[in-house]
Amino acid sequence: MPDNLGQEEYELLARLAHRYYVDGRTQEELSREFGLSRPKVQRLLERARWTGVVDIHVEAPPWLHLDLEAQLRGAFGLADAIVSPARADPQAQREEVARCAARYLERRLRDGYVVAVSHGRDTGEVPRFFRPARRLGCTFVSAMGGSPRVDAPTNPNEICRAFAERAGGRAVSLFAPAYVESAEMRDRLLAQDAVAEALRVAAAASMALVGIGGTDDDCTMVRSGCFSAEELARLRRWGAVGDVLGNYVDARGRVIASPESGRLIGLSIDDLRRIETVIAVVSEAEKPKAILGVLRAGVVDVLILDEGNARAVLGATGEDRGSGTTRGAGTARVTRRWEAPRAGTKEVVGSTTVR
Amino acid sequence: MPDNLGQEEYELLARLAHRYYVDGRTQEELSREFGLSRPKVQRLLERARWTGVVDIHVEAPPWLHLDLEAQLRGAFGLADAIVSPARADPQAQREEVARCAARYLERRLRDGYVVAVSHGRDTGEVPRFFRPARRLGCTFVSAMGGSPRVDAPTNPNEICRAFAERAGGRAVSLFAPAYVESAEMRDRLLAQDAVAEALRVAAAASMALVGIGGTDDDCTMVRSGCFSAEELARLRRWGAVGDVLGNYVDARGRVIASPESGRLIGLSIDDLRRIETVIAVVSEAEKPKAILGVLRAGVVDVLILDEGNARAVLGATGEDRGSGTTRGAGTARVTRRWEAPRAGTKEVVGSTTVR
DNA sequence: GTGAGAGGTGAGCAAATGCTCGGGCGTGGA
DNA sequence: TCCACGCCCGAGCATTTGCTCACCTCTCAC
Known part of the structure; x- marks a missing residue:
């Protein structure tokens, strides 16, 4: 799915993310396991979230906005x-x-x-x-x-x-x-x-x-x-x-x-x-x-x-602010919490919601 | 979706989860915002993950297992x-x-x-x-x-x-x-x-x-x-x-x-x-x-x-261990990391993966 | 009424996490 | 060839998070 990712990197991100989010290892354990520094693991996990390898979805009641x-x-x-x-x-x-x-x-x-x-x-x-x-x-x-x-x-x-x-x-x-x-x-x-x-x-x-x-x-x-x-x-x-x-x-x-x-x-x-x-x-x-x-x-x-x-x-207020997020309340893609590693904010947030 | 949740509780969990995962507030901010103790917020977020209000999904390359x-x-x-x-x-x-x-x-x-x-x-x-x-x-x-x-x-x-x-x-x-x-x-x-x-x-x-x-x-x-x-x-x-x-x-x-x-x-x-x-x-x-x-x-x-x-x-090895997880590698529900609040492990993990 | 038990609560601490910053390395230009 | 620039890296620290434990309340049986 994340097309701007090399195959090698995609595999690594998926492995890390799986180990972290599914198996519940800590970043430190992963750093030992994968032979990376702990900050590196943290940056990779961040990247995994950012590229959509990890997707955090909040299922809100349909009547909430x-x-x-x-x-x-x-x-x-x-x-x-x-x-x-x-x-x-x-x-x-x-x-x-x-x-x-x-x-x-x-x-x-x-x-x-x-x-x-x-x-x-x-x-x-x-x-x-x-x-x-x-x-x-x-x-x-x-x-x-x-x-x-x-x-x-x-x-x-x-x-x-x-x-x-x-x-x-x-x-x-x-x-x-x-x-x-x-x-x-x-x-x-x-x-x-x-x-x-x-x-x-x-x-x-x-x-x-x-x-x-x-x-x-x-x-x-x-x-x-x-x-x-x-x-x-x-x-x-x-x-x-x-x-x-x-x-x-x-x-x-x-x-x-x-x-x-x-x-x-x-x-x-x-x-x-x-x-x-x-x-x-x-x-x-x-x-x-x-x-x-x-x-x-x-x-x-x-x-x-x-x-x-x-x-x-x-x-x-002016033209549709954040029109990207106007979809059903149920689908809330992660934005601010897992911000882009380094990039202009609004712009990039807009582009995730496309996905 | 989570049927075993009261409407009020569902709303609260969704609100908290949204604020935490999407808006990127800290648990402490939420505790002030919602008038709850910080540990309470953390327990509610745990519950939100557990009940599926929050869904963390790892999208692995199809060729990985x-x-x-x-x-x-x-x-x-x-x-x-x-x-x-x-x-x-x-x-x-x-x-x-x-x-x-x-x-x-x-x-x-x-x-x-x-x-x-x-x-x-x-x-x-x-x-x-x-x-x-x-x-x-x-x-x-x-x-x-x-x-x-x-x-x-x-x-x-x-x-x-x-x-x-x-x-x-x-x-x-x-x-x-x-x-x-x-x-x-x-x-x-x-x-x-x-x-x-x-x-x-x-x-x-x-x-x-x-x-x-x-x-x-x-x-x-x-x-x-x-x-x-x-x-x-x-x-x-x-x-x-x-x-x-x-x-x-x-x-x-x-x-x-x-x-x-x-x-x-x-x-x-x-x-x-x-x-x-x-x-x-x-x-x-x-x-x-x-x-x-x-x-x-x-x-x-x-x-x-x-x-x-x-x-x-x-x-x-014996009968299908964790047969629940035998589905496509792409869909990995969160198990160990966000374990059930208090419950027998294997059993409960099995039941999440159904969903 | 009273006592026992279950369930829920928040203080406080240990661990995990996010982040800043100085330094090394590679790349491209002079 | 040498230098400047920028990128990436990881040490170390501040913050956030998870968790334990003692306590409190509410319920239910006696």
């Missing part, structure tokens, strides 16, 4: 990205994403962690699926104020309460609206101990779980009564494409300093940047622009979303 | 076994085996090595293919006496000379016949300085290259005039099935103390046992009994032979 996840991580420098299986029904899709988020939290939460939580339908679904293996001494705190037209489970306080119940931890509520009428009113509210204290806890969180909002007329901010359609239209004119915790950003990820930003009660983008792990959960269709904007703002560490948004976001 | 080699090593405790590609024509087959032997020597020989060499048509072919990359300060010494009806290239002295020429080393000749008329004559010859010296060098060799002789009427010993057909028939009656360096053994590998053994000039089986690496080269058809006998004598460390003999020897 590890390739998309890898592309997302790569494209946006995320610590992690999770693409949930696709569902036709929006509610089912939301639950699927929430399930992924819940699993993720279960893996990552540790006693004593403080988690700042946003509002939103996506975020709100997460607690339902959250079942940690044991009681966690965690604190869940609202990272933003509540919405006037409350349908309970999407309000941050309520979400925190649900989390705390599931985790056996405690909830810290923020008793304030997300947006107040004026900057002056905001400052006076922030001077209240109860409000200031909650925000202080939230700002010191080690983790944040946030949704990503859009700017269409049906977005959470409008539905929940925070904004009128006119206010939102004005934000769009300012270039807004989406928000986290009420902080709007434009397509290039720059925070928009609109009149609205002065009326916001909750963590700022800069507050978020100081939080170690910011987890964004998104499931709704037609959100790629908002997601892109927020990703470009560089506050998100972990992105959990559905397949459709993942593809849309990646598609919008 | 790495599976047969592994079985030979296993069955007879050999340090190494090399099965040469099959050839229909006996002479072509002999050359193929000799080529393998030559390659093997090239890999193993080091400056200062002393190699004891037997007579025989197989051994005699090796020097023709021997082309070390650089001059080797090696000594090649006859491990047994010569034969009366000399056709030059099968006499040990001549083989040594050819080796020395190719290697740029030196040859030490043994000026004596393989068999003399009586034990008394042998003792007197051994008392000769020239003879004793050569044998002393041979006995102190770090390597021996020997053929394996049969007991049919056309064997080297008869063709070369060492024995008459009658003498050979007598050896057969004593149970002889084959020889190394003129030392005959029976089917169970016991040395035969016949009248002939007292007349032999060359290294004994015990001398051979003291040599670190004894390499046996065999190609002729119909030799499996001789090979088996000699293997059972436990003097051979490395066996180099043709496919037909390899299969015959293994077939005769």
Whole structure:
């Protein structure tokens, strides 16, 4: 198969690889057995992997999209990205994403962690699926104020309460609206101990779980009564494409300093940047622009979303990055781990996947 | 694919494996990323390999028989076994085996090595293919006496000379016949300085290259005039099935103390046992009994032979050992290296190879 | 309720592995 | 012929990995 290999070399590589991977000898044993230096054996094994004499294949469940996840991580420098299986029904899709988020939290939460939580339908679904293996001494705190037209489970306080119940931890509520009428009113509210204290806890969180909002007329901010359609239209004119915790950003990820930003009660983008792990959960269709904007703002560490948004976001990034790996998730050829001995990276990786 | 895995676990294993093998993270990074202890990650990766979520495949050239080699090593405790590609024509087959032997020597020989060499048509072919990359300060010494009806290239002295020429080393000749008329004559010859010296060098060799002789009427010993057909028939009656360096053994590998053994000039089986690496080269058809006998004598460390003999020897060993691995050499599932977490060995290995 | 056993867990260590770097050798050009 | 360049090689070190062992928890029988 590897045509650029001489017969002699092919035999040697195959022998070494077989002895190493199948028979389980160590490289040192092989070096004695074949009369080579140990580093030489290691270089030859590397070459065997590189030429395809050794093929390491990861058989992933068909419903996972590890390739998309890898592309997302790569494209946006995320610590992690999770693409949930696709569902036709929006509610089912939301639950699927929430399930992924819940699993993720279960893996990552540790006693004593403080988690700042946003509002939103996506975020709100997460607690339902959250079942940690044991009681966690965690604190869940609202990272933003509540919405006037409350349908309970999407309000941050309520979400925190649900989390705390599931985790056996405690909830810290923020008793304030997300947006107040004026900057002056905001400052006076922030001077209240109860409000200031909650925000202080939230700002010191080690983790944040946030949704990503859009700017269409049906977005959470409008539905929940925070904004009128006119206010939102004005934000769009300012270039807004989406928000986290009420902080709007434009397509290039720059925070928009609109009149609205002065009326916001909750963590700022800069507050978020100081939080170690910011987890964004998104499931709704037609959100790629908002997601892109927020990703470009560089506050998100972990992105959990559905397949459709993942593809849309990646598609919008520019031409197909790593199109070679777009094949079925099941077939993942070895790239970075067993890099080419010495060669330009991207290029060469591209050529292996052909094979 | 792995049906005995829960969905959740399958996902986790796939994620870990992908991150480890494809993205090249370390286990420690994964442990942080997934919120697991490092040993846990390592156990999960082990499980991923074991359940087939990760599949390591060695693509060997179709003309190699790495599976047969592994079985030979296993069955007879050999340090190494090399099965040469099959050839229909006996002479072509002999050359193929000799080529393998030559390659093997090239890999193993080091400056200062002393190699004891037997007579025989197989051994005699090796020097023709021997082309070390650089001059080797090696000594090649006859491990047994010569034969009366000399056709030059099968006499040990001549083989040594050819080796020395190719290697740029030196040859030490043994000026004596393989068999003399009586034990008394042998003792007197051994008392000769020239003879004793050569044998002393041979006995102190770090390597021996020997053929394996049969007991049919056309064997080297008869063709070369060492024995008459009658003498050979007598050896057969004593149970002889084959020889190394003129030392005959029976089917169970016991040395035969016949009248002939007292007349032999060359290294004994015990001398051979003291040599670190004894390499046996065999190609002729119909030799499996001789090979088996000699293997059972436990003097051979490395066996180099043709496919037909390899299969015959293994077939005769008892029922198909490791029949699971008898498939094409190209497909070698991982066994020993990534053993089952905790389980009886043979059994479990058998079951992987099914898959 | 209580005790015994099985199974799972992570600290810590020994071995194996990957990698860097200085040095030798061959090749091709002046 | 001699020199420069580049390639390959292996010693030695830092990191990663595999593994052992003591402990902990959970289950089940008594």
